[in-house]
Amino acid sequence: MASYNKVILMGNLTRDPEKRYTESGTCIVTMGVAVNRRVKRQNEWTEEANFFDIVVFGNQAENCAKYLAKGRPVLVDGELQQRRWEGQDGQKRSKVEVVANQVTFLGSGGGGGGGGSYGGVGGSDEPPPLDDDDIPF
DSSP: OOOOOOEEEEEEESSOOEEEEOTTOOEEEEEEEEEEEEEEETTEEEEEEEEEEEEEEHHHHHHHHHHOOTTOEEEEEEEEEEEEEEOTTSOEEEEEEEEEEEEEEOSOOOSOOOOOOOOOOOSTTSOOOOOGGGOOO
16 A cells, blocks of 8 residues: 655744755755644634644745745645654654645745754754755655
8 A cells, every 4th residue: 555645734934944054055944833723612613723843945945044934824735754863861752744845935924034043952852953864855
């Protein structure tokens, strides 16, 4: 049986895109997207936010870093990827993120976010930075 992995999300950026480069010069941008979902609780409809981490590569990543900023609506077409690593405490960790094949900018954007560099490993629960081996092409 063949496998199929496709994700389409439409929501707002939860933070400015974070830009960095691999040793070979490929641009990688990470960003967060909040997607609202209507949920019925005790006969009352409410909005529930879900948060997803997005990874973008190459020229598209450069454009995301240049033109997107926190709060901007986007449409992301991509696939799920699970990364695994061992934390500083020796515990095995994993993280599921969306690797974007296409990011469509929605709505009117004010100024673009400047990007910046990847913050690196913030603690034992943070995955290690992406490198050339993580690029899906």
